[in-house]
Amino acid sequence: YHTLRLILGDQLNINHSWFKTTDDTVLYVLMEVRSETDYVWHHIQKVTAFFAAMENFYLELKKQNHNIVYIRLDDTDNQNTFSGNCSALIKKYNIRNFEYQYPDEYRVDKELSDFCTKLDISYKSFDTEHFYTTREELANFFQDKKTLLMESFYREMRKKHNVLISAGEPEGGQWNFDSENRKKIPKSHNAIPPYVFHNDVTDQHSRITKAKIKTIGRINPEQLVWPVNREQSLELLKHFTDNCLMFFGTFQDAMQSSQWSLYHSRLSFSLNSKMISPQEVTQAVIKAWRDNPDTISLNQTEGFIRQIIGWREYMRGVYWLKMPEFEKVNFFSHKNPLPGWYWTGETKMNCLKQSIKQSLDYAYAHHIQRLMITGNFALLAGVHPNDVDAWYLGIYIDAIQWVEITNTRGMSQYADGGAIATKPYTASANYIHKMSNYCDGCSYNYKEKTSENACPFNSLYWNFHDRNRAQLGNNPRLAMVYRLWDKMAPKEKAAILEKADCYLNQIESL
Ligand code: FAD
Ligand code: DLZ
Ligand code: SF4
The missing domain is CATH 3.40.50.620 (HUPs)
Structure with a gap:
């Protein structure tokens, strides 16, 4: 040769x-x-x-x-x-x-x-001939701009690649339909079960076991649920456009006990391994929308397209713009270790238990579980971003550093000081209760802040904003949060901070 x-x-x-x-x-x-x-x-x-x-x-x-x-x-x-x-x-x-x-x-x-x-x-x-963008394209696009606003990059991508554009204008007259999306799953709604494969990977599994490679999570090696070739990847794409796209946007941020993927596509492994391309996913989704105007609305379609040609390409560009320094950033100087139960799911907090157990069972959690449950908790608890990255980089089927670290260290942990997100993605139990049914089956009370079994997210939320006021106090997007905090009676504030300290001190047994 x-x-x-x-x-x-x-x-x-x-x-x-x-x-x-x-x-x-x-x-x-x-x-x-x-x-x-x-x-x-x-x-x-x-x-x-x-x-x-x-x-x-x-x-x-x-x-x-x-x-x-x-x-x-x-x-x-x-x-x-x-x-x-x-x-x-x-x-x-x-x-x-x-x-x-x-x-x-x-x-x-x-x-x-x-x-x-x-x-x-x-x-x-x-070139790998996979992405819409080159490594440098995002850096060039933002060269003269102050911030790396995803939305402006996304609009540029829509125009450049003529995606959901008609006569030079965004389809439907708007770039973004998020206000119509993000609903909780109604009690009467039965989500369809995930479309899974039954791949026999006993050969690969025994090689890995014999080599004594240290791995995490569970597997039935006779029935791996993930697509492992192009045909299966295309089959999963078809399942998505036939059965999930119609609800994708509506329930994009919803979470439900025992429902591990809801209307998400689970195409991330097929995409990140490049068995399928972002262009063919985009085309299939747009075709499904055009062919089925009665069942698939524009808000579902645009919401999904934004993930593919917006977020995914954006994160790739940010990665090449910010590496290798990005691996070291730690804006809040967080130092705590990741609680041990991230590796087992053995916690009384039901939202975390559900999200972690399903990650160990399927190597998968959908975006809001990653961002607003496991990521949110790690941020509130002041976990070192290195620990958080190591967990996310290992546990998910789709975790390759370019898209893992930008989402984890950047978007979720705000360790870049706001290069990607305009404010930290934090939430108290109120949000989790609004978007899921996790709180119904929890030993903690989502309404309480300081009582015996008060939800830890509530006191930790205020503790986070109080302890990081020097860095966040001037962020206009957090003005409301600090106004609320300042309005609270000093006694209540002290009780909340004391409760947070108490929870942080016994974090392993929460
Ligand atoms: P869907 O909800 O069906 O979305 C469709 C596709 O859009 C995904 O397959 C993915 O390719 C793309 N997409 C959606 N959101 C994002 C995003 N924020 N960034 C980049 N692409 C996106 N995604 C990974 O591929 N690998 C990771 O290691 C990874 N780590 C993450 C860590 C954290 C803390 C967070 C908050 C998000 C992470 N994501 C990661 C982004 C996102 O959560 C996953 O892409 C998504 O959950 C994969 O499931 P899906 O294919 O069902 O996605
Ligand atoms: C994730 C992964 C694993 C677990 N094993 C291999 C491997 O044995 N050989 C290989 O070529 N790639 C593997 N990968 C994917 C690589 O980590 C990935 O190609 C690099 O991170 C470059 O993005
Ligand atoms: Fe999670 Fe708190 Fe709700 Fe329990 S009460 S599920 S810990 S948000």
Whole structure:
């Protein structure tokens, strides 16, 4: 072979121009490596899903007559890093040219560019041909602007890619229909069950177990629920447009006990591994909306499109703008460890118990559970963002650092001091009660702040704003919060702060 082409586990894009023609001088490689399985404690479903998807991709390329090697975890000559295995292959096959696609993660990007500068053969890197935007596009867009406002980036994306635009104007005369969305699930409403697969990943699972890789969460390796190839990813997309899109916006922020995904698409793993593209998801959703005007309204459609061409591309751009400094930011100087029950779900707080248990069961929680339950609590409790990141980066099926850290450290923990969010995403029990039925089955009382079994979110909420007043007091979006706090009687304030201290001191047993 003349050329070695490396494919990373999250680069499973069969429509990439690399694969348009076969070339006998090109050798492709996919590899299971400890550098990727061990940089954090991943959920076992995430590692098996990545391995299974990688193997299916390997089989597909083989079927299309490409030369490809697949290095398994248990191969005796596995060097367990991308660069180690590539070096060995370059030597073995007397390769004269090395090629790879831009990694989405800073760490891997650095590993590969360092590797290349040491090579004595030629090398070249390629776009992944997946995202709407390039790495630098967001930085260029915001160059002369003071803030990184998602909404302005999103509108630009709509116009540039002609998505939900008619005669130069936003479809329906508005860019955003959020005011029609975000309803609680009514008692009489039965949400449809999640569409799941039954993939047998016992092979991958036993490899991981034998290698003694430290993982978290639960799995039934005979029935992995996640899509592990392109066909299944497209099937999940079809299920979404047929059955979920019609309620997506309406119930986007709702949470319900024992309902682990409601009307969310669960396409994040398929997208982040690049088995499907954001363009085809966008097109399918718009087609479903146009074909079904009686059942699918614009607010559902726009709400979903904003996640794909807005938030997802935005987070990617922010990642490349802010890394590597982003890994270190800690605006509030938070230092507390993550409570141990984040790893077990063993807490009396029902909202946290439900959100964490389902994360351990399915490697999944939907956005509002991540932001307003687990993220909100960690922020109020002053947990070090490193601990928060390590948890989110491991536990979710879709967690790859570019989209994990921007959402966690940035959006959820406000550790960037407001680069992404205009105010910290905090809430007391009032919000959780409004958007879910969690409080109905809880040992704590959502209405209480200081009594014996008062909901911890209530006192911690005020404690957070009181202790961070120096940093947040001038934020106009928090003026109301501080006005309310200042209006409270000194005795009540003292009781709330005392209750918060008491809860923080016994956080492991909450
Ligand atoms: P849906 O609700 O159906 O949304 C559709 C798609 O839109 C998603 O698949 C995703 O690709 C995209 N999307 C939606 N919201 C966001 C967002 N805020 N940022 C980027 N893309 C978005 N998403 C990840 O893909 N990986 C992560 O590691 C990740 N970590 C998160 C951590 C925290 C603390 C928070 C608050 C959010 C995180 N998100 C992450 C964003 C979002 O919660 C998930 O993308 C979503 O829950 C995935 O489920 P879904 O496919 O059913 O999404
Ligand atoms: C997440 C993951 C895991 C668990 N294992 C592998 C692996 O063994 N080999 C691989 O190529 N990729 C894996 N991945 C995905 C990578 O971590 C991902 O490609 C990088 O983070 C670059 O974005
Ligand atoms: Fe969560 Fe408090 Fe409601 Fe319990 S009462 S579910 S802890 S918000």
